[in-house]
Amino acid sequence: MKMLDGGAGKDEIFDQTGQVVGVFDASFSVKRGEIFVIMGLSGSGKSTMVRLFNRLIEPTSGSIFLNGKEITGLKDKDLLGVRRRDMSMVFQSFALMPHMTVLDNTAFGLEVSNVGEQERYRRSREALAQVGLAGHEYSFPNQLSGGMQQRVGLARALANDPAILLMDEAFSALDPLIRSEMQGELIKLQAEAQRTIVFISHDLDEALRIGHRIAIMEGGRVIQVGTPQELLNNPASPYVEAFFKGVDASRLLTAGDLAENAGDRVVRSDSDAQGKASNHPYRYLVDDRDRLLGVWDASSDTPKRIAREDLCTAGPETSLHEMLGLASSVPYPIPVVANEGTLSGVVSKDALLRSLCRQV
Numbered sequence: 001m002k003m004l005d006g007g008a009g010k011d012e013i014f015d016q017t018g019q020v021v022g023v024f025d026a027s028f029s030v031k032r033g034e035i036f037v038i039m040g041l042s043g044s045g046k047s048t049m050v051r052l053f054n055r056l057i058e059p060t061s062g063s064i065f066l067n068g069k070e071i072t073g074l075k076d077k078d079l080l081g082v083r084r085r086d087m088s089m090v091f092q093s094f095a096l097m098p099h100m101t102v103l104d105n106t107a108f109g110l111e112v113s114n115v116g117e118q119e120r121y122r123r124s125r126e127a128l129a130q131v132g133l134a135g136h137e138y139s140f141p142n143q144l145s146g147g148m149q150q151r152v153g154l155a156r157a158l159a160n161d162p163a164i165l166l167m168d169e170a171f172s173a174l175d176p177l178i179r180s181e182m183q184g185e186l187i188k189l190q191a192e193a194q195r196t197i198v199f200i201s202h203d204l205d206e207a208l209r210i211g212h213r214i215a216i217m218e219g220g221r222v223i224q225v226g227t228p229q230e231l232l233n234n235p236a237s238p239y240v241e242a243f244f245k246g247v248d249a250s251r252l253l254t255a256g257d258l259a260e261n262a263g264d265r266v267v268r269s270d271s272d273a274q275g276k277a278s279n280h281p282y283r284y285l286v287d288d289r290d291r292l293l294g295v296w297d298a299s300s301d302t303p304k305r306i307a308r309e310d311l312c313t314a315g316p317e318t319s320l321h322e323m324l325g326l327a328s329s330v331p332y333p334i335p336v337v338a339n340e341g342t343l344s345g346v347v348s349k350d351a352l353l354r355s356l357c358r359q360v
């Protein structure tokens, strides 16, 4: 610990002491109801991190809080309660019992928790139906495909009805089609029940598809936490940047990210708009509450007003991809209109090109 505090790296510590740094300098919080993805190269400490959450691994130092309560110091009995009630884990290797039916595998956690037979089968059937396995209750694991076995693992976690799901590369063993289907399933489940999900992945496409926020780990450290857009726009280091290389920004960035202040393009009366005061050929007419009323096209000698209903506009959440379509159909920078019709900025063709260009 002293060496770490002194700034020594993982390799140096291993060389000198033979000790492996699993996780170090990792402070962040996960919000209730979000899908929080942990990403990083192999060996960067992802699995160690989630195993610290449910204390399958005891931290040498530091604290972990659940709903404001420190779980690092809990006694065995209380810890067991947390594991049964609050968190369930889905493993990469499905960890099913080969001699037990799908239903019994699903009910296993509940049985260990002494839930009565009727109740545990009811909850297990419900969970199996949720993951699309109704009708397979009496099959054995070896009669199922890998994807179906993974679903049993997920159903087993869901049957516990945990507030928090910990998923360690839970979909890595699945083929791409089934994997994508399971990701969709997870997004649906999360939206329905507002579960908090901590999801480990080393697949960026997966992280971007399902993650509300992403933490990037390197050599045991958490080096950046943020939304996909934040990480893409402001990578904390070349390592983070490397993760995002080749990501199709048009899927990720939105009009809100690209909008620039409309500044002196804004006019408040038709006579202002027709004057020659502004250098901008397109002027955005707003009322006294900044609501967009129209755009004046002053690119020719006889300025024309384009009415609000004839304008192409974007919302802050409109994707860059859609923006490209809009921008190619009209000559003026696209106005970004926020709630209640107020003009929050404009996106020029230059800004669109720049954002695409940076990706190459």
Ligand SMILES: Nc1ncnc2c1ncn2[C@@H]1O[C@H](COP(=O)(O)OP(=O)(O)OP(=O)(O)O)[C@@H](O)[C@H]1O
Binding pocket: 020, 021, 022, 040, 041, 042, 043, 044, 045, 046, 047, 048, 049, 202
């Ligand atoms: N039981 C263990 N004993 C000793 N060292 C371990 C143990 N488990 C993991 N480590 C080490 O801790 C570090 C972090 O490993 P961890 O399994 O958390 O990585 P990971 O990010 O999950 O990698 P992967 O993507 O390959 O699953 C590695 O250097 C690894 O060698």
Ligand SMILES: [Mg+2]
Binding pocket: 046, 047, 048, 168
């Ligand atoms: Mg791992």
